[in-house]
Amino acid sequence: MSTGPLPEKKHTLQDCLLLLITGAIIYIPFLGIPVWDGNEPVRVIVAKEMLKTGNWIMPMLHGNPYFAKPPLMNWLMAASGGLFGVVNEWTSRLPSVLLMLMTGMSVYFLATKWLAREGRLFAALMMLCMYGPVRAGREAEIDSLQTFVISFILLLWINGYLKQWKPAVLWGLTLSLAGIGFLSKGPQMLMFFYMSIIPYLLLRKRTSFFFSKAHVFGLGLLLLVLALYLLLLLQWTTLERYIHMWLGEGLQRTESKHISAYLMQVLEYPFELLPSFLPCLLFLIPLAIYKDLRQEARKLFDNEFFTFSFVVIAANLPFYWLLPNTRYRYFLPAYPFAALAVAFVFELYLRKMQAFPAIKVFFVKFLKVLAILTILLAVTVIPAVIFLHLKFSFTILFFIACLMISGIVVLYKAGSARLPHVPVYVTAITALFFLVYTDITIGLDKKQGSTPREIAREIDLLLPPDVGVVYEMGYRRYLTITCYLDREVRQVNTFADLKELKREKGGIYFIYDAELLDVTSEKDKNIFLKEVRPEEIYSRKYKSRRRGDRAIAVGKIS
Numbered sequence: 094m095s096t097g098p099l100p101e102k103k104h105t106l107q108d109c110l111l112l113l114i115t116g117a118i119i120y121i122p123f124l125g126i127p128v129w130d131g132n133e134p135v136r137v138i139v140a141k142e143m144l145k146t147g148n149w150i151m152p153m154l155h156g157n158p159y160f161a162k163p164p165l166m167n168w169l170m171a172a173s174g175g176l177f178g179v180v181n182e183w184t185s186r187l188p189s190v191l192l193m194l195m196t197g198m199s200v201y202f203l204a205t206k207w208l209a210r211e212g213r214l215f216a217a218l219m220m221l222c223m224y225g226p227v228r229a230g231r232e233a234e235i236d237s238l239q240t241f242v243i244s245f246i247l248l249l250w251i252n253g254y255l256k257q258w259k260p261a262v263l264w265g266l267t268l269s270l271a272g273i274g275f276l277s278k279g280p281q282m283l284m285f286f287y288m289s290i291i292p293y294l295l296l297r298k299r300t301s302f303f304f305s306k307a308h309v310f311g312l313g314l315l316l317l318v319l320a321l322y323l324l325l326l327l328q329w330t331t332l333e334r335y336i337h338m339w340l341g342e343g344l345q346r347t348e349s350k351h352i353s354a355y356l357m358q359v360l361e362y363p364f365e366l367l368p369s370f371l372p373c374l375l376f377l378i379p380l381a382i383y384k385d386l387r388q389e390a391r392k393l394f395d396n397e398f399f400t401f402s403f404v405v406i407a408a409n410l411p412f413y414w415l416l417p418n419t420r421y422r423y424f425l426p427a428y429p430f431a432a433l434a435v436a437f438v439f440e441l442y443l444r445k446m447q448a449f450p451a452i453k454v455f456f457v458k459f460l461k462v463l464a465i466l467t468i469l470l471a472v473t474v475i476p477a478v479i480f481l482h483l484k485f486s487f488t489i490l491f492f493i494a495c496l497m498i499s500g501i502v503v504l505y506k507a508g509s510a511r512l513p514h515v516p517v518y519v520t521a522i523t524a525l526f527f528l529v530y531t532d533i534t535i536g537l538d539k540k541q542g543s544t545p546r547e548i549a550r551e552i553d554l555l556l557p558p559d560v561g562v563v564y565e566m567g568y569r570r571y572l573t574i575t576c577y578l579d580r581e582v583r584q585v586n587t588f589a590d591l592k593e594l595k596r597e598k599g600g601i602y603f604i605y606d607a608e609l610l611d612v613t614s615e616k617d618k619n620i621f622l623k624e625v626r627p628e629e630i631y632s633r634k635y636k637s638r639r640r641g642d643r644a645i646a647v648g649k650i651s
Contacts, residue, residue, distance in 0.1 A: 108214050111517070112197055116221050119524045120190040120230050122488075123531050125183030128544045133185070133233040134572035135159070138582075140170035141180050151329035155565055155575070155584040158330060160338040165276035166235045182233075189237035193230035196241045197221045200429050203248040206256075207398035208436055211443060211513045216436035218516050219376075220429050222523045225369030229425055235278050236422045242274035243285050243426035250290065251401045260302065264311030272318025285409060285426050292408040293401055355417050362414050366421045370428070372519050373435050379455050380438055386452075389445060390438060399437045402430040443512055456515055460507035467500030467522050474529060483536040492529045499525060543635055549577030552647055555631055556580065556602060563647075564594065564603035571604055571645060588613065588621035595625060595650045603627070606644050625650060 129137055135154060142153045143164075152159040152167055169188040174180030201217040208216065220226060229236040246267050253263040274282045294303050302308070326335065367374065380386050393399045406427050413424045446452050471493050478485060503510075503518050510518070538544065543551075552574075556563065564585045565575055575582045585591055585603065594601050613621075621627075627648035634644045 104210055108201065108210065108217075109198070111214070112201065112217050112221065113194065115218060115520055115524065116190070116194045116197065119222060119227055119527060120193065122528055123535060124186050124190065124231060125181060126535050127182065127538065128546050128573070129182060129185075129233065129576055130573060131232070131234070134576035135162075135569070136167055136170055136233050136235070137180060137185050137576050138572065139164070139167045140174060140185065141576075143167060143171040144175055144180065148329075150325045154569075155582045157584055160330075160335060162235060163276040163279055165273075166238045169238070170233060185233035186231060189230050189232060189234065192237040192241040193221065193226055196226070196237075196244055196429055199241070199245045199248055200432060203245075203252055204398065204433060204436075206252075207396060208433070209440060212436040212440040214513075215376075215439045215516045216429075216432040218520045219373040219432040219435065222520045222527075223369065223373050223428060223432070224371055224527075225421060225425055226428055227527060228369075229422060236425050238277045239282065240425040240428065242270075242277050243282055244429040246270050246274060246286060247289055247405060247426075248429070251398065255397050260305055260307030261310050264305075264307045265314050266311075268311035268315040269318060272315040275315075275319060276322065281423070288409050288412060289401075289405045293404045296400070296404060358417065358419070359415065362419070362421070366414075366424065369421050370431060372523050373432055375459075375519070376435050376439055376516075378459075379442065379452055382455070383449065383451060386441070386445070386449060390441060393437050393441065396437065399434060402434040402437075405430040406434065439516070446512060453512070456512060457507050457510070460503055460510055460515065460518060463519065463522060464500045464504035464507060467496055467503070467525075470526070470529075471496035471500060474533075478533070478536075481533070481537065481540075483533065483540065486532070486536075489529070489532045489536075492525060492532060496522075496525045496529060541635075543633065545573040545635065546577045548633055548635060548645065549574050551633070552604075552631060553579050555647065560602055562601075564591070564601060566591070566603055566605035567609050570606070570609070574645060575604065588617045588625060591625050591627075591650065592620055600649070600651050602630075603648050603650070605646055605648055608644065 138154055139152045139159055143149045146153070149164070149168060149171065152162075152164045166188070169192075170180065170185045173184045173187050177184045197217040197220045200220050201213045204213050204216065226237075226240065229240065249270070250263065250267045253267070271283060271286055291303065294300055323332075323335075380390055394403070409424065409427055413419050442452050442456075474489070474493050474496075478489065483489075499522055503522070506518075552563075560580065562581045562583055563575075563578060564583050565571055566585055566588075585594070591601075591603060627650050629646055630649050631647035632644070633646075634642065
């Protein structure tokens with residue numbers, strides 16, 4: 094009987110196929126249906142501008158340089174749009190999907206020496222189906238890129254460190270990649286990297302490795318990568334302006350205007366963070382219940398890879414918890430290491446299952462409870478759809494049927510299920526839960542009335558064919574709508590600017606709202622009402638998923 098590399102290769106191919114199918118089921122359905130929201134329009138507008146002008150170095154947002162975030166994610170979105178011929182919801186979100194798949198694969202392959210096949214498959218599956226990564230992986234946002242870049246570099250670093258690569262190779266390779274990774278979200282990338290590496294080296298009393306010539310060599314390569322990009326960027330801006338932007342961005346992230354709001358954030362953060370780790374956290378329940386298992390789990394710290402994963406989480410969590418204005422998504426680069434840490438615990442269950450029969454008993458009961466809840470959910474979705482006055486589409490009926498069948502199958506197999514198969518069952522049910530939830534959310538969005546996409550279409554039809562430019566009043570006020578306009582959009586900061594445009598161009602069209610008049614100065618308001626005197630040709634109220642009720646108007650200045 095063959096016990097060589099062929100069976101291992103076969104298992105690897107099977108696991109990769111399972112991960113690809115799982116990722117496709119979780120991330121691809123409905124990917125292009127929800128309208129752009131949150132910060133997605135910023136990334137989309139910048140990517141469209143890159144394709145339109147051919148300038149991929151200087152990010153532009155409605156005619157103004159956009160320095161708040163580096164351009165790496167915009168490059169990926171523009172490349173996706175260029176490949177498929179259009180930047181739309183599907184093509185702009187596709188890079189996030191691929192990045193999450195790559196993160197899952199990185200977890201699987203870069204833990205080979207320290208986890209068995211079952212543990213690596215567990216970690217990769219949990220990485221793909223945890224709520225936090227799933228949400229990030231379905232948005233045209235930077236978080237998926239940040240998660241992949243930081244986790245991949247940290248995994249590469251710990252592999253090289255434990256396998257005793259030459260220090261110059263280890264630091265040189267990882268910090269060169271960190272220089273490229275800097276273009277994903279800026280200094281946050283380096284901060285997360287060093288807040289993981291430094292505590293680990295301090296714990297292992299290897300500070301000399303940090304203060305080594307090899308590290309200095311790596312920093313030199315990092316600075317070289319950044320200098321190359323900066324030299325290209327300085328063709329379009331000044332160094333003083335670029336540094337001022339980064340300082341302003343950093344201060345804005347760390348200041349809190351109201352102490353009560355900050356305290357509320359500190360209290361709410363764990364309740365926002367913990368659910369985003371589901372269903373992975375459920376596999377820690379036996380560890381919390383059985384004292385003997387907890388004693389065995391202490392031995393996991395003898396494994397350096399587990400220790401490093403634990404340090405990544407423990408060192409970064411307090412910072413992101415206590416830093417003002419943070420969200421759980423800023424902590425996403427730690428999620429692969431959370432999946433790996435729980436994977437070590439799962440392997441402990443596999444090793445100790447004979448000595449601790451309670452483990453098998455727990456997971457049999459766990460699968461039965463999960464199956465019953467799944468069946469109940471499938472049944473209750475039907476009256477919920479009726480109560481919400483939503484339509485029974487083919488997709489919602491299909492996913493309800495899949496949930497029902499999955500629950501019945503898992504309930505039937507619970508007593509005889511092998512422990513290594515439990516994560517697969519949990520992942521499948523989690524994926525179906527999420528797809529049902531997404532389908533209902535899309536239905537609710539449609540029920541609310543006109544979407545930003547439809548409002549943009551109405552404005553496009555209203556404007557004369559020869560009008561190529563529309564002006565947007567105020568910084569980033571209507572990006573969810575202007576990102577859909579077929580016309581060129583330019584930002585105007587004050588009503589005095591409108592007056593100047595009237596003098597230069599004569600007739601112009603601009604987007605504004607009455608709310609902006611409430612927060613502008615009296616002088617600027619008088620200019621608008623008495624000197625500009627626009628004709629309102631369109632007004633509409635609409636709901637934003639993240640920003641509540643909004644109002645938009647289109648004015649004409651003759």
